[in-house]
Amino acid sequence: MQTEKVIEHIVKWLKDYATQANCKGFVIGVSGGIDSAVTSTLCAKTGLDLLCVEMPIHQGENQVTRADRHINWLTKHFPNVKRQPVNLTPVFDSLVASFPKVEDEEQRFMSLANTRARLRMTTLYYFAALKGYLVAGTGNKVEDFGIGFYTKYGDGGVDLSPIADLLKTEVYELGRVLGVNQDIMDAAPTDGLWGDSRTDEDQIGASYPELEWAMRMDEEGKTVKDFSDRDKEVFAIYKKFNTANKHKMIPIPICEIPEQLK
Secondary structure (H helix, E strand, C coil): CCHHHHHHHHHHHHHHHHHHCCCCEEEEECCCCHHHHHHHHHHHCCCCEEEEEECCCCCCHHHHHHHHHHHHHHHHHCCCEEEEECCCHHHHHHHHHHCCCCCCHHHHHHHHHHHHHHHHHHHHHHHHHHHCEEEECCCCHHHHHHCCCCCCCCCCCCCECCCCCCCHHHHHHHHHHHCCCHHHHHCCCCCCCCCCCCCHHHHHCCCHHHHHHHHHHHHCCCCHHHCCHHHHHHHHHHHHHHHHCHHHHCCCCCCCCCHHHC
16 A cells, blocks of 8 residues: 555545535544544644544543543644543433433443444534534444444444545554554554443454455455355354444435325
8 A cells, every 4th residue: 555645645635525515624533542543643634623522431541541642642743733622421421310221231231332422423513513624534444334333323423534445454554654653553443432441353353454354355255155264253253243234334224105106
């Protein structure tokens, strides 16, 4: 990959899109992970306004620290960058307290993870509307179009997706060239929705390089019968997520009414 040219291409695309949309800049949620670090840096390089929003909800201290250091690094190198901390923990707790009790605690736990992401989306759009900005998405190609590893109308609710055509390994390559802090480069990817230390690999059961391989095999028309041992296991994991999350990756279904019924 011609990394420097890819960076230039994305930065130009971002600036052109915002200019044509008559928007002043971008707002992005900075989590302390590689995807938001790379995306925020690309937005900063446009020279347009960039508001980096920190939105902890019972967040692990290491995630908060990485996000804080990255925003400090951005503001030091780019005068167009500003930060906005928003503590969503009390908002989340208040919302949870207002919900009725349920018997299935595991399902409730899953639902609340997605609720965190949707609270953050609502916060980003508040600032976007307030300031005339676009909400920049941080999803990569494997998450957005492979396994659907994001929350519908949560981190999937954005105005534009600068890195959605890049694999996770390619995002890391951009991070290296952009000079993203080493603690972010070294950190295990996590969605930060659980209030604990679980990583993406813990949840999925496969690493991003493995998932990228499976995605490529699927595009070539391979099936689970074509593999054995770990390859077979990884491919099955990929297909399971890809099938279960297909609803996130296709347009919203519309019930079309036949003309003769109108």
